Amino acid sequence: MTTLIGLSGSLRQGSLNTALLKAAAAAMPDGATLTIGSIRGIPLYDGDLEAADGIPKPVEELKDAIAAADGLLLVTPEYNNSIPGVFKNAIDWLSRPPADIPRVFGGKPVALMGASPGGFGTILSQNAWLPVLRTLGAELWSEGRLLVSRAHTIVGEDGAISDPKIAEQLRSFLRGFTVFAQTSRGK
Secondary structure: OEEEEEEEOOOOOOOHHHHHHHHHHHOOOOOEEEEEOOOOOOOOOOHHHHHHHOOOHHHHHHHHHHHHOOEEEEEOOOEOOEOOHHHHHHHHHHOOOHHHHHHHOOOOEEEEEEEOOOOOOOHHHHHHHHHHHHHHOOEEOOOOOEEEOOHHHOEOOOOOEOOHHHHHHHHHHHHHHHHHHHHHOOO
């Protein structure tokens, strides 16, 4: 069984990206599962807080879940043509202390997808993640890309996708990433 964990980069209750993540969890290929993790409850990164109190419990729990998974799916919104601050902040915490980076991200198969109400999907945000993932030593799956444009007309809050073409693109994306995660992890 291939196990993936997915994170939405939005905290908003009606998030298009969280809905897309729910759709992905429901569309996983046979022999694979996608657990939905959360960045909710992760404080703003503060080195003084880390020095005084250590790694916050929600961060430790998420680090352990990512380390245990065969692959990580980042479902990223695009804010001001780049990575949402709250999502980058979570990844910054997940990379603390630096000695944990190899355990959490080192060689970890990672895929990016995203949904946007605009016409370009989340192409700029996905591109902005590339140097971050490279720095962390993650193994980016670059065979597929899923950019859901005008997502407010396609993806329901429950993760239902009304456009059959987008639903098939999602299934194809997930099949490809699952095979990549299996191959990368020697399954």
